[in-house]
Amino acid sequence: MTDAILPPSPLSRRRAELITEEGRGNGIDYVEVDPTDHTRLTVGVLSDLPTGGDPWQLVSQPDRVLVKGGERVRAIRTLTVAVHDPRTLDVRVDRGGDHSTYQLELAVTDLDPVLRRIGFSFMAACPSDLDCRPPAEADDPAGPEPLLDTLAKDFASFRRLLLDLSAQRHPSLSDQHPADLAITLLELLAFHADQLSYAQDATALEAYLDTARRRVSVRRHLTLVDYRLHQGRNAATAVYLAVTAPVTVPAGTRVLTRIPGPLPGTSTAPPVAVPAGLLTPAALQLPPLSGSVVFETTHRLKAHPRGNLLHVHHWGEDVFRLPPGATTAWLWAEDRAQPSTAVLPRLTVGDLLLLEQVRSPGTGAPADADPTARWVVRLTDVQPGSDPAYLADYGRDSEGQVQLAERTDDTSPALPLLAVRWAETDAPDRAVCVRAVRADGDPVPDVSVARGNLVLADHGITRDGVDVRPQDWSPTAAGPLGGPPPLRLRLPDAPLTHQIGALGAERTQLTGGPEDAVPALSVTARPGSGRDQVYTPVPDLLDSGPNDLHLVVEVDDTGHGLVRFGDGTLGRPPLEASTFLARYRTGNGTAGNVGAESLIHIGLAAADTGKVETVRNPLPATGGTEPETTEHARQLAPDAYRSHSERAVTERDAVDAVLRLPSVRAAVAALRWTGSWYTWLIAALPTDPADLVDIGGSHQELSAGLRARILAAMDAVRLAGQDVDVRPPWFVPVELELHVCAAAGHSRSVVRHAVRDALLARRLPGGRPGLLAPATLTFGRPLLLGELYATVAAVPGVDSVKAVLLRRYDQSDNGELAAGRLDVAPWEVLRLDDDPSLPGRGVLRLDIDGGTP
Structure with missing residues (x-):
């Protein structure tokens, strides 16, 4: 038997789908005509025939095999149908057809509706001198195409080309008046061609790091080489409050620089404490509040009058200083409820303490005080005590300075003192003068004092519940890969804040560079029914699972945040959400690096505004950094991955991995064969002396926490089968x-x-x-x-x-x-x-x- 089939090429893809995907259906694969007996046909199907001797009842009802068509020979009737093998039928017809194309159809509903019929020819095996390829179409009678300028890339060039073409194809369009409908349509086409040309050029440019112009494109290129294009960070400082009664300052309380003008509805200068209801994000965008730089507190503070002014005890010395690097001081406080009686300060571990010089040790004048002699320390230990040499009751001299009285009997209360300690990293870098003697021999008490009631604040305005609607997106639409299109949101306000610590969390440590800053953002996806889903930012979605509520924020060239969600495999997409509510902060970069004594207003509840006497930042705000420029990243990124390797093969690799820990100051490493396997011997010198624990005599051991951090750092880089042994320095x-x-x-x-x-x-x-x-x-x-x-x-x-x-x-x-x-x-x-x-x-x-x- 010889093939005599004319397979319909447009259906080849559908035939391939039915063959490769089982259960999709069955259909006719081919028809063969016996070259010696044109009444014998062989019909092949794509899948196995139904079990039994009479598939689809074709054997018992051969008239269900239909042969249609023909020019000279018509009405060909099927005589018999027999099963040849699991995928082949033998069909016998009453006569052979002519040279025209016939259609063979199986009148069976179980077959594929397209492939239940197929075209064939009874004479396909007969020799012929004719080419089976269809003749080429005739040339366009309109003539050759006009000469096109391949360098045309803008609106004017495209408009000129279209005018030339219209003059050749339609000579009647000789009027080029701008108001003419034809010219309007032609210019509309030129405009869209200009937009398409720009998109094509931009796509080619953004595909490479050296030519990319958009910040988002550069960031994505750099991610491929594990380089983070940082977006800067906001500035931070410590804010001091002097209060007349206890005041609770919640996290997120707004602190402002000087407001240049009276508040709306008033004619006087704004007070120190402003009702928080007047400091809404909308009001902060309008004069006079728009002229102020806004900070927000990062943690809760319970301010108390006992924290306004704390005296550093001098232990009876005429000249007393805390030495450089001092980590301890003894303090006592004044109490408005008990005038002229010393009390213990209200300080606990973790509180911030300000040490500042308030008068000159040489002249005793406050105007001559050194404004740089200020340090903010965080307390690590507080212990109450007393000085039995002095009375708890004190007096004042003619200048109003505090004078302690010596204790002469054991029945009088002794001076209560609170011993406070702080870490060496916070220690003053020079001596803190507490008490001095002028050139004329007169003492100068309280040269430097301490103050509590300090709270950290960083630059930025929180905007809560902002309704952000995606543009041109629907969960029922089809994306480029067949599923729903990726969801994108654009935040309406800029610049997006990048801060140390997550948005909404209490942040008591704000140290870190722009590489450590994270976007201050969260997005709540609210479905039509069910629970809200809160999405939080991550650097990328490569480590996100299909159910992780993660998003990625990319900052564009205008400072606006572009929010990108997952696709169901890397991150969970909010497909059922009907509303998106964003909570984010705006304010970033060097704009927040205000000087000392710049923050003077605070927004509090109306009941607490009268309790605040002073608001000030003793130290300038620091840390505000502008986003890294794309050109800077282009210069560094190609070689940045060589700065450190994520594997420990040589001893230098192991040392570098350990030194990346901020708690390690120096380290040495060696790879030794221990008889069964290789072991890394690591000796580390800690940055903090507290990580060296005494174990008896002059011997010391590394703390358990530091050992765990070193082991974790080595586990990330060591080769499989290698052990790690961490040792203290010798x-x-x-x-x-x-x-x-x-x-x-x-x-x-x-x-x-x-x-x-x-x-x-x-x-x-x-x-x-x-x-x-x-x-x-x-x-x-x-x-x-x-x-x-x-x-x-x-x-x-x-x-x-x-x-x-x-x-x-x-x-x-x-x-x-x-x-x-x-x-x-x-x-x-x-x-x-x-x-x-x-x-x-x-x-x-x-x-x-x-x-x-």
């Missing part, structure tokens, strides 16, 4: 003895103290640590005698210095002094604490002569 105690000659006119005790500070002080004036301070010494760093001499010789009052002894503590001399250096191994760290209780941590002896006693 400290080498130093025994050092110096002979120092004091210059004439300098006190030996003062010189001794200054030399010891130059070597061991954790923080010198200016924030620099001493030569042998823990923050200076690190793995493998030797102690050089020349460096030691230069440091001591630079101390005022030192005439000469000579090293008498230099060696490892409790070990014999190995020639270190003669060599001029004390070397250590790469895993060792020098240590010189000079603690008499723990000589095993280093000993310093200073022999001072010359000078004066």
